[in-house]
Amino acid sequence: MTTESSFINLLRGFATDPAARGLMDDVAVIDIGDAALIITHDMMAEGVHFRSNANPADVAWKLLASNLSDLAAKGAAPIGVLLGFMLGDDAWDRAFAAGLEKALAHYNVVLLGGDTVANRGDKRALGLTALGRATHRPVPSRSGAQIGDIVYVTGTLGDALAGFELIDAGFDEVGPLADAFNRPVARVADGQKLAPIVTAMMDVSDGLLLDAERLATASQIGIEIDLACVPLSPLYISYRSDSLESRMQAASWGDDYQLLFTARPELPLPVQATPIGCVLSGGGLTLKDGATPVKLPPMLGYQHQ
Numbered sequence: 001m002t003t004e005s006s007f008i009n010l011l012r013g014f015a016t017d018p019a020a021r022g023l024m025d026d027v028a029v030i031d032i033g034d035a036a037l038i039i040t041h042d043m044m045a046e047g048v049h050f051r052s053n054a055n056p057a058d059v060a061w062k063l064l065a066s067n068l069s070d071l072a073a074k075g076a077a078p079i080g081v082l083l084g085f086m087l088g089d090d091a092w093d094r095a096f097a098a099g100l101e102k103a104l105a106h107y108n109v110v111l112l113g114g115d116t117v118a119n120r121g122d123k124r125a126l127g128l129t130a131l132g133r134a135t136h137r138p139v140p141s142r143s144g145a146q147i148g149d150i151v152y153v154t155g156t157l158g159d160a161l162a163g164f165e166l167i168d169a170g171f172d173e174v175g176p177l178a179d180a181f182n183r184p185v186a187r188v189a190d191g192q193k194l195a196p197i198v199t200a201m202m203d204v205s206d207g208l209l210l211d212a213e214r215l216a217t218a219s220q221i222g223i224e225i226d227l228a229c230v231p232l233s234p235l236y237i238s239y240r241s242d243s244l245e246s247r248m249q250a251a252s253w254g255d256d257y258q259l260l261f262t263a264r265p266e267l268p269l270p271v272q273a274t275p276i277g278c279v280l281s282g283g284g285l286t287l288k289d290g291a292t293p294v295k296l297p298p299m300l301g302y303q304h305q
Contacts, residue, residue: 036134057099067130068186075195076132083114084127142218158250207301
């Protein structure tokens, strides 16, 4: 099977318009006079992103939040969304629509249109395109990190991992850990506040380590992450532990939808975030635990194979 990275590399050969940003930024940025339109598209597939018995309202929420998270990483103000929907069971479809309506109201975002198709297989695939307006120019990218920058992340990591494991083990799908997996929060307001001061920014969707490596590659610099500084919630620590292994798992699982960004050390931050590393010369990702170097794990995060 073609891997995600190899297929994207094929597309880069002809996705040469500047708005595509080299297919390295999760969004397209289209300049329109003094304004900029931000466009992103994310999909969710049954059996990959959500279980067959998942609550359709949760699926709708996560589909919207994952797209808005990409807009948040560009400091964009959402304009609206287009839905690509695969029809199936009537009760499931109605529950999804009701869940989407509530999610859109929560984020004050409008549905502008989309497309529907019949489902001839046994699995669903859903897509959403989100449109946003840049609130700051230049629009933040993954490629602006500078040597000497501090690396930050908002919120905490690992709660989605814990929620997934609890749900997968058959526990009730309620509580903050389950919500972290089923109903992540897109940091739209934080992204708009951070846009004027960051040198690079992206969201953490596939795992902190993998996404930090992507930021390093796009910026052509090196990033060192101190695992001892990775922020964990008290719930995650009580569920798992505060060990190095636990922090490594939280940093390499994904579905957190926090903002990962770099900024000059002398700048005060407009939002609460945790310093977790620094930008160095060279390239790639290195890890440490306090003063002790740590080897990279075999898998830095989630990649489609």
